[in-house]
Amino acid sequence: MLYDNNPTIEGVKTMDEAIQGSVFFKENTATGTIPGIKYFYIESYGCQMNFSDSEIVASILGDVGYAPTRNMEESDLILVNTCSIREKAEETVRKRLKIFELIKKRRPGMKVGVLGCMAERLKKQWLEEEKLVDLVVGPDAYRDLPNLIGAAEEGGRMINVLLSREETYADISPVRLESNGVTAFISIMRGCDNMCSFCVVPFTRGRERSRDPYSVVAEANDLFQKGYREVTLLGQNVDSYKWNNPETNEHTDFGDLLAMTAAVHPDLRVRFSTSHPKDMTDKVLHTMAAHDNICKYIHLPVQSGSSRILEMMNRTYDRAWYMNRMDSIRRILPDAAVSSDIITGFCSETEVDHQDTLSIIEWSGYCMSYMFSYSERPGTLAARKYPDDVPEDTKKRRLTEVINLQRSISLNCNRKDIGKTFRVLIERDSSKSSAEFCGRNSQNSMCVFPKKAGLKPGDYVNVKIFDANSATLLGEIV
Ligand code: 5AD
Numbered sequence: 001m002l003y004d005n006n007p008t009i010e011g012v013k014t015m016d017e018a019i020q021g022s023v024f025f026k027e028n029t030a031t032g033t034i035p036g037i038k039y040f041y042i043e044s045y046g047c048q049m050n051f052s053d054s055e056i057v058a059s060i061l062g063d064v065g066y067a068p069t070r071n072m073e074e075s076d077l078i079l080v081n082t083c084s085i086r087e088k089a090e091e092t093v094r095k096r097l098k099i100f101e102l103i104k105k106r107r108p109g110m111k112v113g114v115l116g117c118m119a120e121r122l123k124k125q126w127l128e129e130e131k132l133v134d135l136v137v138g139p140d141a142y143r144d145l146p147n148l149i150g151a152a153e154e155g156g157r158m159i160n161v162l163l164s165r166e167e168t169y170a171d172i173s174p175v176r177l178e179s180n181g182v183t184a185f186i187s188i189m190r191g192c193d194n195m196c197s198f199c200v201v202p203f204t205r206g207r208e209r210s211r212d213p214y215s216v217v218a219e220a221n222d223l224f225q226k227g228y229r230e231v232t233l234l235g236q237n238v239d240s241y242k243w244n245n246p247e248t249n250e251h252t253d254f255g256d257l258l259a260m261t262a263a264v265h266p267d268l269r270v271r272f273s274t275s276h277p278k279d280m281t282d283k284v285l286h287t288m289a290a291h292d293n294i295c296k297y298i299h300l301p302v303q304s305g306s307s308r309i310l311e312m313m314n315r316t317y318d319r320a321w322y323m324n325r326m327d328s329i330r331r332i333l334p335d336a337a338v339s340s341d342i343i344t345g346f347c348s349e350t351e352v353d354h355q356d357t358l359s360i361i362e363w364s365g366y367c368m369s370y371m372f373s374y375s376e377r378p379g380t381l382a383a384r385k386y387p388d389d390v391p392e393d394t395k396k397r398r399l400t401e402v403i404n405l406q407r408s409i410s411l412n413c414n415r416k417d418i419g420k421t422f423r424v425l426i427e428r429d430s431s432k433s434s435a436e437f438c439g440r441n442s443q444n445s446m447c448v449f450p451k452k453a454g455l456k457p458g459d460y461v462n463v464k465i466f467d468a469n470s471a472t473l474l475g476e477i478v
């Protein structure tokens with residue numbers, strides 16, 4: 001997902017064309033810039049929301065004459081959209097800054113900006129500690145970028161980390177960076193009001209606010225007209241999406257928004273992330289069941305299988321509640337796949353708690369999980385309340401056990417698909433061979449299959465599966 005492989009830009013004639021990410025980022029063509037255009041280079045880390053924000057930033061910069069480049073050596077502005085969720089994510093960004101420093105030595109006029117969660121978390125500390133950094137801009141301040149860049153060009157070192165209760169960037173049309181022209185993200189809300197004790201997000205992204213549903217539908221419609229065939233509705237907790245039209249008093253919840261987006265076109269697939277076990281309603285599940293084009297896939301992070309740990313994590317559900325939500329999914333959507341996030345080694349976690357996590361992973365039969373060892377984040381509830389007392393090697397050993405268990409479940413899950421036929425949306429060439437396409441089925445499993453003449457990304461095909469590993473289904477078009 002990073003634009004650091006020195007690719008190229010050719011066949012770009014106009015500014016408009018230049019800022020269309022999909023045109024601009026043509027692979028394997030000659031390098032060259034267009035006189036009179038300023039270039040920005042952006043790297044994004046962390047969650048899908050951050051990648052989506054970078055597309056909003058690209059749009060705001062496009063309006064003031066900046067075009068994206070994947071070649072940082074020719075950029076006038078390097079931006080890094082950062083993540084604070086774990087210490088390692090922050091370390092990665094610090095390492096990248098060392099590289100940017102080398103580039104800046106060769107391009108003295110170039111500016112460097114830190115965006116996103118680390119900008120918000122560390123604020124003016126950046127300007128004190130990193131001489132390289134010219135701009136520090138938090139997730140709610142991107143509209144101010146043109147002013148801040150202007151002042152930086154005059155020699156200032158600028159910061160805006162104000163959080164907002166209203167900003168949703170609803171009126172900004174994102175410039176699709178790194179796009180395959182088939183799948184796109186749409187942010188439907190920002191911020192988070194859940195106070196999970198391990199999590200830095202409420203501090204870096206502020207209060208939860210939802211975006212006008214009609215602007216979401218308009219964006220989905222526009223994407224469909226441009227040839228996109230799948231949208232993923234993004235929010236930290238999509239189930240708490242809520243919108244009240246002040247004029248009509250019309251109320252829209254997430255189930256309503258899903259149905260409205262699904263109505264754009266039967267050939268536009270709708271996905272969403274992330275669901276929260278405390279808020280996911282049966283109404284959402286019934287809405288999914290009622291629309292063929294809402295994908296039968298739910299990312300429903302459990303975090304831990306121990307009710308005691310869940311309480312300390314302030315997740316506001318327990319093991320039984322989570323299992324009840326899983327039961328509802330199985331009843332209402334028997335074909336749905338579920339994935340999860342797991343944290344090992346949270347404060348005071350015992351071997352018994354850990355076994356509870358392993359057993360809920362097994363019981364839930366997740367098709368996939370994102371698995372992490374606990375990383376204490378300064379300022380969070382857990383950092384203030386509980387000692388980070390599980391030794392590092394125990395955290396890592398438990399993480400390995402979780403990963404091994406998940407891998408074997410994923411493999412079994414995928415093997416069960418052998419012999420089945422799925423409707424697959426072709427996304428792109430497979431990474432291994434240009435003779436093969438890849439694309440996902442409704443359950444979000446990646447399928448790889450030989451190409452057939454006349455087909456292209458954005459087309460739907462039926463693929464019969466004949467083999468599987470823990471990550472991919474192998475099949476052929478039928
Ligand atoms: N340590 C480890 N993992 C974390 N996550 C969030 N905060 C932390 C932390 N401090 C994980 C959670 C969350 C996912 C996005 O990242 O599992 O769901």
Ligand code: SF4
Pocket residue numbers: 045046047048049050082083084085116117200201204205
């Ligand atoms: Fe996304 Fe959370 Fe990382 Fe911020 S801290 S980029 S919200 S994962």
